[in-house]
Amino acid sequence: MTYSAAEDRYERLEYRRAGNSGLDLPAISFGLWQKFGTDRSYATQREILLRAFDLGITHFDNADRYGPPHRAAQQVFGRLLRADLAPYRDELILTTKAGNPIGPGPYSKGGSRKSLLTSLEHSLRDLGTDHVDIFYSHSPDLTTPLEETVGALVSAVQQGKALYVGISNYAPERAHEAAVLLRQAGVPLLVHQPRYSIFDRRPELNGLLKLSAEDGFGLVVYSPLAQGLLTAKYLDGIPDGARAQDSPFLSPDVIDDTYRQRAAALNRIAAERGQSLAQLALQWVLRQPQVTSALVGASSTWQLEHNIQALSFPPLTEPELALIDEYGVHGTGLRL
Known part of the structure; x- marks a missing residue:
C-alpha cells in the first residue's frame, strides 16, 4: 500500500530550537537503538516508524552499532x-x-x-x-587527539555528507573542548547526546x-525512561518477555526492593496528575x-x-518536583 503522510502531522508536537542554531527538533524524537534489528518483524518496525512521522516526529536517531x-x-x-519516505526526505532529520x-x-x-x-560512508x-x-562522535576516544576527531566531523560537513555535527557521552570538560574547536573551524557543535532521567541526573550534577547553555549546543537526551525502570513494568517484579531478562543494558539485579519502593512512589505522583510514570518521566526531563x-x-x-501524550499535561509544579526529588534518587537502577 502506498504511504501518504498525515496532513496534520505538524499540528501534533512541540518543536524546540537546538541550542544557538537555526534548527528545530521535535520535543520527542525517535531512537532506533533497540528493537530495530533483524530479530524483529519489519512490518511492525515500519508501522511504528511511519506512525511516528504521522505524529510529527521528524527526527530519527541512528548509529552504526544499532541492530x-x-x-x-x-x-x-x-x-x-x-x-x-523518499518523497519526505527534506522533512526528515536523520542522524548517525x-x-x-x-x-x-x-x-x-x-x-x-x-x-x-x-x-559514515557505510552509513550513507x-x-x-x-x-x-547530524553526524555524531558516539563516545570520546581518549587515545586519539581530540583535534583529529573534531577534524573528521568538520570534514563530514565540508564534504556535504552531514549538515550538522554532534557528540555523545562526552564528559563536560571534553565536550567544552570539542565545542571550542568546532566553533573555531566554523562548524558549531549542534547537540550533545547524554543519558538523562529521574534516576540518572549526571547532566545536572x-x-x-x-555548559550547554554557555557553549550554545542543545541536549538530545537518551534513556529518559531508564530502560523501562521509569514505567510501571517492573513495579511487581520482572514480567515475562521484559527487557531485563535478556538485555545487556538492564540487569535484573537492579530491580530490587529499593528500586520498587522508589518507583512505586513516583508512580503515585504520576497517578495523582492523571498520567503514567513514563509520561511523568518524559515531562521531567x-x-x-x-x-x-x-x-x-x-x-x-x-x-x-502513549509517550507522546506526555506533552499534553500541565507543567510540573514546584511541590511536585520536590516530591520527585525525594524518590527519584540518582543512581537508582544504575551501575555507576
Whole structure:
C-alpha cells in the first residue's frame, strides 16, 4: 500500500530550537537503538516508524552499532526511506553515529579520522541517502587527539555528507573542548547526546546542563525512561518477555526492593496528575530549557502514542518536583 503522510502531522508536537542554531527538533524524537534489528518483524518496525512521522516526529536517531547485528537499524530505515519516505526526505532529520566498537579491527572503533569517515560512508549506503543531517562522535576516544576527531566531523560537513555535527557521552570538560574547536573551524557543535532521567541526573550534577547553555549546543537526551525502570513494568517484579531478562543494558539485579519502593512512589505522583510514570518521566526531563528533545523507542504504536501524550499535561509544579526529588534518587537502577 502506498504511504501518504498525515496532513496534520505538524499540528501534533512541540518543536524546540537546538541550542544557538537555526534548527528545530521535535520535543520527542525517535531512537532506533533497540528493537530495530533483524530479530524483529519489519512490518511492525515500519508501522511504528511511519506512525511516528504521522505524529510529527521528524527526527530519527541512528548509529552504526544499532541492530542486531551492527548496522541493521540503519538498513531498516534505509528500506523504509526507499519504499515510503523518499518523497519526505527534506522533512526528515536523520542522524548517525560512529566511534563505538562494531568489529574486531582497529578501524572499526575509536575517534580516528579513518574510523569515523569510513563508518559514515557505510552509513550513507545503509540509509540510502547522500547525507545525514547530524553526524555524531558516539563516545570520546581518549587515545586519539581530540583535534583529529573534531577534524573528521568538520570534514563530514565540508564534504556535504552531514549538515550538522554532534557528540555523545562526552564528559563536560571534553565536550567544552570539542565545542571550542568546532566553533573555531566554523562548524558549531549542534547537540550533545547524554543519558538523562529521574534516576540518572549526571547532566545536572556534572555541570553539563550549564555548559550547554554557555557553549550554545542543545541536549538530545537518551534513556529518559531508564530502560523501562521509569514505567510501571517492573513495579511487581520482572514480567515475562521484559527487557531485563535478556538485555545487556538492564540487569535484573537492579530491580530490587529499593528500586520498587522508589518507583512505586513516583508512580503515585504520576497517578495523582492523571498520567503514567513514563509520561511523568518524559515531562521531567523536558522541563529543562537546555533539553531540545528526548529520545524514545517503542515496540508498538500504542506505546509511541502513549509517550507522546506526555506533552499534553500541565507543567510540573514546584511541590511536585520536590516530591520527585525525594524518590527519584540518582543512581537508582544504575551501575555507576
